[in-house]
Amino acid sequence: MKPSPVTSESLLSDDFLHRTREYLTRRDEALAREMPQSSSSPSYTFDASPIRRSYATPLKIGAAHERMKGSALLGGDTSDPPLWPRGSMTANIASETDAALVSALRKSQNRCQELLLSKEELSGQLTDVSQELTRVTEEKQRVDHEVDHLRQESHRLRLDLAEAQKKGTQADRELRELRHHSEKDGVLSKERVAELQTRCDAQQARIRDLEVELRNIASESTASRADLHQTASAVVELMMERSTIEGFLVEALSALQSMYQDPRVVEQDGVIGPLRQTRQTPTRGKSARPMTRAGVPSTGQSQSLYNAGTAELIDLITQLECELAEISIDFTSMITRIRQDQDLIEEALAGLDDCPSLADRVNFARNCTDRFRSKMLNLDDSGASGLMASRSKSPHGTRRGQRNGFVQEGLVQWMDERNIFVNCTKSLDAKLDQLQKLRRVLRARIDARQSKVKPLWS
Numbered sequence: 001m002k003p004s005p006v007t008s009e010s011l012l013s014d015d016f017l018h019r020t021r022e023y024l025t026r027r028d029e030a031l032a033r034e035m036p037q038s039s040s041s042p043s044y045t046f047d048a049s050p051i052r053r054s055y056a057t058p059l060k061i062g063a064a065h066e067r068m069k070g071s072a073l074l075g076g077d078t079s080d081p082p083l084w085p086r087g088s089m090t091a092n093i094a095s096e097t098d099a100a101l102v103s104a105l106r107k108s109q110n111r112c113q114e115l116l117l118s119k120e121e122l123s124g125q126l127t128d129v130s131q132e133l134t135r136v137t138e139e140k141q142r143v144d145h146e147v148d149h150l151r152q153e154s155h156r157l158r159l160d161l162a163e164a165q166k167k168g169t170q171a172d173r174e175l176r177e178l179r180h181h182s183e184k185d186g187v188l189s190k191e192r193v194a195e196l197q198t199r200c201d202a203q204q205a206r207i208r209d210l211e212v213e214l215r216n217i218a219s220e221s222t223a224s225r226a227d228l229h230q231t232a233s234a235v236v237e238l239m240m241e242r243s244t245i246e247g248f249l250v251e252a253l254s255a256l257q258s259m260y261q262d263p264r265v266v267e268q269d270g271v272i273g274p275l276r277q278t279r280q281t282p283t284r285g286k287s288a289r290p291m292t293r294a295g296v297p298s299t300g301q302s303q304s305l306y307n308a309g310t311a312e313l314i315d316l317i318t319q320l321e322c323e324l325a326e327i328s329i330d331f332t333s334m335i336t337r338i339r340q341d342q343d344l345i346e347e348a349l350a351g352l353d354d355c356p357s358l359a360d361r362v363n364f365a366r367n368c369t370d371r372f373r374s375k376m377l378n379l380d381d382s383g384a385s386g387l388m389a390s391r392s393k394s395p396h397g398t399r400r401g402q403r404n405g406f407v408q409e410g411l412v413q414w415m416d417e418r419n420i421f422v423n424c425t426k427s428l429d430a431k432l433d434q435l436q437k438l439r440r441v442l443r444a445r446i447d448a449r450q451s452k453v454k455p456l457w458s
Contacts, residue, residue: 020105024098 348368355361 024101027097
């Protein structure tokens with residue numbers, strides 16, 4: 001076993017004082033044997049009452065003994081009562097040793113008390129430091145959490161900034177493209193305006209030339225009537241050309257004004273009007289024949305076929321609805337029985353777990369079986385027989401009888417339920433086949449009738 005550590009509490013125990021007392025007794029006996037001249041042995045009784053519990057070791061006791069011997073040789077005295085008679089030298093030595101031991105024990109006790117006080121103070125400081133450390137740790141965790149949150153927020157902001165920069169770059173690129181197109185259009189417009197201006201200047205110069213020529217012709221018109229007629233014709237042509245040039249100048253100025261107001265080039269496309277729809281009307285006094293809702297002429301034979309097919313369809317749909325209702329009742333009763341069995345089994349298992357012994361479990365199982373059968377019989381008397389008496393048609397027209405064995409055994413007959421499901425499925429498949437066949441027959445009759453009818457537009 002690992003030895004227990006030496007503490008101040010173990011040094012102040014009664015066991016330590018008892019061992020110290022035995023040590024002093026053995027030491028006195030050894031001193032008495034070393035002094036044969038003394039016939040009478042000293043009456044020594046160790047009194048531990050003035051000795052308080054203190055922290056002391058044999059090494060410290062030996063050191064205190066040596067210090068007391070030195071003080072005795074120098075003539076020092078102690079205030080403790082003597083433990084040996086004053087007449088004997090050995091008794092004086094023992095008394096001095098005991099006094100030194102008592103003094104050492106008292107000092108050790110004071111030291112131990114100081115150490116205990118220091119320990120309590122250090123424990124309080126350690127508690128304060130632990131609390132402060134806990135608070136600092138919590139603060140650090142909170143700061144770390146905030147730092148993580150700020151990092152996530154910074155990452156999200158960086159992503160947003162990158163996306164915004166990407167969008168800004170794209171917008172700048174689009175803006176540059178728009179500016180480039182606008183400048184290109186502006187250059188083209190300026191070139192066209194310059195060309196128009198050049199043409200206008202040329203036309204004005206020609207107009208001036210023509211006016212000069214007109215004046216010359218007017219001055220020479222008095223020469224002859226023929227010359228006057230030619231001059232008038234030339235003036236008319238010049239006036240018409242001037243009007244054309246003025247209209248062209250007006251259009252050029254309008255284009256220039258629109259260019260400065262809105263530099264974008266706007267092209268207006270022509271709008272195509274809606275086409276007129278002509279309505280064909282019956283000609284030559286022929287009236288339209290009466291039609292049925294299905295587009296078949298309402299003759300007696302087609303009407304009878306239509307009525308017969310409709311009646312067959314209604315009958316078949318009624319049969320299908322009855323089949324679906326009976327199947328729904330059958331499956332509802334099946335689910336009800338399964339849930340009842342599940343509830344009874346769960347109740348039995350819950351009670352079986354509470355039984356302490358095997359015999360109790362066997363008795364409980366027998367009681368549960370009896371209660372299970374009686375409950376199912378009561379259920380059959382109260383209304384379960386109504387659900388179990390449901391019948392469904394088979395594909396051959398026969399009906400299945402009432403299921404037996406369920407009420408007596410208290411369990412679901414899965415083979416019976418499977419046969420019910422298979423029969424219902426077969427019945428539904430047969431009804432659907434009949435419906436599809438009837439629909440094909442009606443469609444064939446209607447198509448044959450329509451092929452014999454002459455269209456109205458022929």
